Amino acid sequence: MRNKGNSLTRKILLLVQGLPYFTIENLQIIDVPPYQLRIALSRLEERGEIVRLKKGIYTSAKYVEHIRARGTDATFLEFIATKIYPPSYLSLDYVLYENNILSEVPFGLTLVTRNKTYTVHNQLSRFIYHRIKDELFSDYQAVRKNGYVYYKADKVKALFDFLYLRKNRIFSRGLAEELRLNLEVLSQAEISRLKEYIEREGSKKMKEIFRFLF
Template identity: 30%
Template sequence: MRYIELKEALKNWTVFSLSDIKRLDANFHRRRLNEWQDKGYIKKLIKGYYIFTDLALKEEAIFEIANRIYKPSYISFETAFYYYGLIPESVYGITSASTIRTYKFRTPVAEFSYRTLNRRLFFGYNIVKYNNNKCFKIASMEKAILDYFYINVHIKNREDIMGIRFNREILLSKINKKKMERFLAVYGRKSLLKRIHLLWEVIKDAGY
């Protein structure tokens, strides 16, 4: 397979793997990938995953890449907070939840970190479509908060919560508390329930 043929076949793909190419050409030799990297046609993200160098690296594309290179996973934690406007500043790297082991990748486009959740907690994410035929998975606002508190057990008091710098107005106006309560029941942790109740006490405090 020539590069021009690969480019045409995968022109609408954000990220592709060696396996994807093999499905197009069973006899494809991976040394071609090294040649195309040397020529600046493609970039290697991690072992087995690549992007075209002319890919527009907008937020949506980076989120899709995060989903694809470590599966199953969805965007959550601080990255989801910033996406929804829950915190004022962007965070370093892209944070995701996954059912497999906690891991971190440093790539030419971003640093991707994944935190482990039990399989029964792998729910509560939205599939967001962009550019007509592309999409990425991201935790709902409610699920991102629960994931964050579940993983960060050190957040226990008012000062810890205030240190996150949540946007009070967005939390009060956008969070579906009934949905959050349904999700909370699945976690089944009294300590998490207690800390989420404290979150609401802090947020409702006029002095926040």
């Protein structure tokens, strides 16, 4: 029985070693009942040979070692962040910090989603998803890098998302200043585009926040 179990775990590792992530559905070509696959995955996780990204989604430890050796682990994290809880795109604090608009290091990768707000914490990082209404889930860009394709806001859309999710808490110029946003990095064209997003959203609160900041 133990030999059969070891044989199954070896088959799984061979099958997934080149995949950036996998689910139990990817293992259906192995002709065993799903409950046996789940037992094997649990054993592999206990042995540190696979990493659970969230319930039902995994990557192999060898794949993680491989991308770290190549120096592409940051890109992999961005890619995997959008796969853990789709549909989603990178935005908010993570993108603002990357573009020097925020100076405080974010506690993980921040994303916008159409789904309910959600947080995942695994061995690789923390992934924080904030819900935004469907009509504002837009204007992100496709990133193609190191063989991965995923979605990410630029700094203007990330700033809009950041302000929108705080619009009920920013009701004075002083509170806007407390955000400590470095808006000097924005060009006039980017400020105009932010204003366009705010005009499209249409609320008095967002227009007032824009006046507080600019």
